[in-house]
Amino acid sequence: MMRFRLEKRPEPSKLMLYGTPVAAVVLTMILGCLLFSAIGYNGLRAVQEIFFTPLTNPYKWQDLGIKAAPLIIIGTGLSVAYRANVWNIGAEGQYIIGALAATGVALFTWGMSGWWILPLMAIAGMAGGVAYASVPAFLKTRLNVNEILTSLMLTYASVQLIYYLIRGPWKDPMGIGFPQSRLFSEAARLPNIIPGTIVHLGVPIAIVVALIAWFVMSKTVFGYRMRVVGAAPHAARYGGFSENKTIWLAMLVSGGLAGLAGMLEVAGPFQRMVPGFPTNYGFTAIIVAFLGRLNPLGVIVAGVVLAITFVGGQVAQTTIGLPDEATGIFQAMMLFLLLAGDILVRYRIRRISPETSAGAA
Amino acid sequence: MDLTIAILVTVVGASTPILIAALGELVVERSGVLNLGVEGMMLLGAIAGFVVQFHTGNHYLALICGAAAGMAASLIFGFLTLSLSANQTATGLALTIFGTGFSALAGASYSARPVTLMSPIFPELAAHPVLRVLFGYSFPAYFAVFMVFAIWFFLKKTRAGLILRAVGENDLSAHSIGYSVVKVRYLAVMFGGAMAGIAGACFPLTLTPQWAEGMTAGRGWIAVALVVFASWRPFRLLGGAYLFGLVMTMELYAKAGGGPLSAIPSELWAALPYLATIVVLVLISLRRDASTNAPACLGKPFMPSN
Numbered sequence: 001m002m003r004f005r006l007e008k009r010p011e012p013s014k015l016m017l018y019g020t021p022v023a024a025v026v027l028t029m030i031l032g033c034l035l036f037s038a039i040g041y042n043g044l045r046a047v048q049e050i051f052f053t054p055l056t057n058p059y060k061w062q063d064l065g066i067k068a069a070p071l072i073i074i075g076t077g078l079s080v081a082y083r084a085n086v087w088n089i090g091a092e093g094q095y096i097i098g099a100l101a102a103t104g105v106a107l108f109t110w111g112m113s114g115w116w117i118l119p120l121m122a123i124a125g126m127a128g129g130v131a132y133a134s135v136p137a138f139l140k141t142r143l144n145v146n147e148i149l150t151s152l153m154l155t156y157a158s159v160q161l162i163y164y165l166i167r168g169p170w171k172d173p174m175g176i177g178f179p180q181s182r183l184f185s186e187a188a189r190l191p192n193i194i195p196g197t198i199v200h201l202g203v204p205i206a207i208v209v210a211l212i213a214w215f216v217m218s219k220t221v222f223g224y225r226m227r228v229v230g231a232a233p234h235a236a237r238y239g240g241f242s243e244n245k246t247i248w249l250a251m252l253v254s255g256g257l258a259g260l261a262g263m264l265e266v267a268g269p270f271q272r273m274v275p276g277f278p279t280n281y282g283f284t285a286i287i288v289a290f291l292g293r294l295n296p297l298g299v300i301v302a303g304v305v306l307a308i309t310f311v312g313g314q315v316a317q318t319t320i321g322l323p324d325e326a327t328g329i330f331q332a333m334m335l336f337l338l339l340a341g342d343i344l345v346r347y348r349i350r351r352i353s354p355e356t357s358a359g360a361a
Numbered sequence: 362m363d364l365t366i367a368i369l370v371t372v373v374g375a376s377t378p379i380l381i382a383a384l385g386e387l388v389v390e391r392s393g394v395l396n397l398g399v400e401g402m403m404l405l406g407a408i409a410g411f412v413v414q415f416h417t418g419n420h421y422l423a424l425i426c427g428a429a430a431g432m433a434a435s436l437i438f439g440f441l442t443l444s445l446s447a448n449q450t451a452t453g454l455a456l457t458i459f460g461t462g463f464s465a466l467a468g469a470s471y472s473a474r475p476v477t478l479m480s481p482i483f484p485e486l487a488a489h490p491v492l493r494v495l496f497g498y499s500f501p502a503y504f505a506v507f508m509v510f511a512i513w514f515f516l517k518k519t520r521a522g523l524i525l526r527a528v529g530e531n532d533l534s535a536h537s538i539g540y541s542v543v544k545v546r547y548l549a550v551m552f553g554g555a556m557a558g559i560a561g562a563c564f565p566l567t568l569t570p571q572w573a574e575g576m577t578a579g580r581g582w583i584a585v586a587l588v589v590f591a592s593w594r595p596f597r598l599l600g601g602a603y604l605f606g607l608v609m610t611m612e613l614y615a616k617a618g619g620g621p622l623s624a625i626p627s628e629l630w631a632a633l634p635y636l637a638t639i640v641v642l643v644l645i646s647l648r649r650d651a652s653t654n655a656p657a658c659l660g661k662p663f664m665p666s667n
Binding site: 087089135139143144145146148149150152153154156157160161163164167168283286287290323325326327328329331332333335336339340342343 | 397437440441445446447448450451452454455456458459461462463465466469578579582585586589626628629631632635636638639642643646647
């Protein structure tokens with residue numbers, strides 16, 4: 001019988017670090033095909049529609065862009081936070097509060113025109129996200145309250161705030177009773193950058209945000225400090241990097257970017273606040289951050305991959321009747337397989353043959 | 362008086378699933394493992410329990426299948442974190458995302474199909490205007506309270522419980538005196554999964570007799586928070602769960618009845634359990650012995666050879 005043994009690598013394998021996310025995506029396709037065949041769908045067709053149709057059909061490219069943009073922006077912020085070992089999982093809530101702050105500006109300036117309205121909405125969006133993220137940051141640094149639980153609880157509360165505002169003070173007077181805000185005026189809507197498509201300004205902004213974050217994280221003292229605090233907190237303290245300051249920075253960057261994504265989403269595709277605004281981008285961005293190996297350049301690629309599954313999921317729904325929820329299963333499988341593959345970054349697998357001694361390496 | 366009794370009965374019903382899930386997570390965390398997938402396992406238990414009840418009409422079989430679904434999901438978590446030493450936080454999140462998606466897919470064709478709720482196990486006493494506070498519940502409410510005692514006894518008074526706590530406090534020492542850390546943790550994780558599955562199944566079987574996507578609505582996360590609130594002690598968990606049940610019940614009464622409570626927007630009531638969780642976590646952190654009772658190895662992967 002063949003036996004295997006794990007052996008620690010002298011240093012983490014670069015090949016495995018960047019190879020395992022690719023392997024995770026490929027394995028997700030194979031396992032997904034088997035799983036959906038087992039429960040009575042055409043598994044091969046499902047994988048084809050979800051992972052390949054969005055790429056081969058040029059009409060779907062614009063959808064990919066606008067789905068990937070919020071995922072990349074939020075995922076970039078989360079990759080900065082997770083690098084510093086700060087577990088902000090309430091990005092969805094910060095995204096919602098950012099969008100609500102931007103909606104507030106749009107409604108307050110309703111009927112006005114001016115170039116300054118959109119930048120003001122962006123600032124409000126980021127400020128909203130920052131403010132909401134500062135609650136877990138404050139509680140973590142001052143009272144050592146677990147940021148995972150607080151940021152998540154705030155997400156549930158933020159959804160209720162949407163309902164309250166659009167049923168009450170922000171309700172559309174022309175909405176025939178629908179709980180939604182009024183349609184933003186022209187000056188509060190994000191311009192399309194490619195005429196005849198739905199591609200809005202948020203798409204190039206997402207790329208720029210990720211590139212800036214990549215530069216800051218890999219080329220500056222700030223980025224070095226975030227990485228050191230996350231990887232070796234003791235060494236960081238010895239080196240004079242304050243842990244609390246890092247937690248604050250990680251929370252504020254991730255919260256601010258989630259808020260910005262919320263503003264872009266409400267001013268772009270939605271153009272008004274509706275009950276269906278929370279679409280779990282903040283949670284999916286967690287997968288994006290991990291799949292991109294907490295590296296903003298990787299996050300761009302991972303954001304596009306996850307966008308493909310969203311767009312492909314819709315395609316599969318119309319062509320082969322695969323339920324919408326299948327997308328989430330593919331996404332979760334991707335994260336499971338990626339986490340399972342992590343062990344190959346730090347360890348190698350050795351075969352132990354029965355005759356030879358185990359120590360031969 | 363009648364209203365007080367009615368409120369108390371509702372509180373116990375609303376608290377029961379949180380208590381069951383939190384008890385499971387308490388045992389998992391005492392063994393040194395942090396499983397943040399409780400919400401996902403609860404949803405899988407909820408859909409499994411619903412489907413079984415819908416097709417067989419047997420509530421107890423439904424609870425058992427809910428437990429099995431939660432346990433199966435916990436094995437994915439166990440394999441990744443215990444056998445492959447994957448990051449526990451990320452794996453728990455992945456489990457919740459998976460459970461949310463899988464239960465939604467499995468339940469897509471069952472929406473708006475009613476099942477019957479479990480009936481009280483003492484039907485005569487359940488009709489009594491006062492005694493129903495004690496005897497007006499179906500099986501899970503008594504099971505939850507029984508498990509509080511059972512888990513307390515197990516952890517404090519049995520050898521197996523001592524080993525489990527040793528593994529959670531100092532995995533390397535436990536390993537060096539010959540206990541299998543990974544095996545103990547697997548068993549704890551599976552127990553936590555089964556409890557989360559039962560807790561999830563309680564939603565369609567004892568609270569709202571239907572399947573609704575994401576019907577556990579964050580209660581799994583509240584259960585995780587309650588374990589911190591209870592400083593990893595079973596009896597404090599009992600009090601904490603009933604306290605949360607009271608907060609959630611206030612929402613129902615505020616919506617239904619008039620009076621001063623209805624002046625507060627219903628959305629605020631709906632947000633209250635989550636905000637209360639934050640307040641409770643803050644209060645607990647102010648206590649001096651706040652983190653002293655946390656298992657020392659909580660959330661850390663076990664790596665004996667390095």
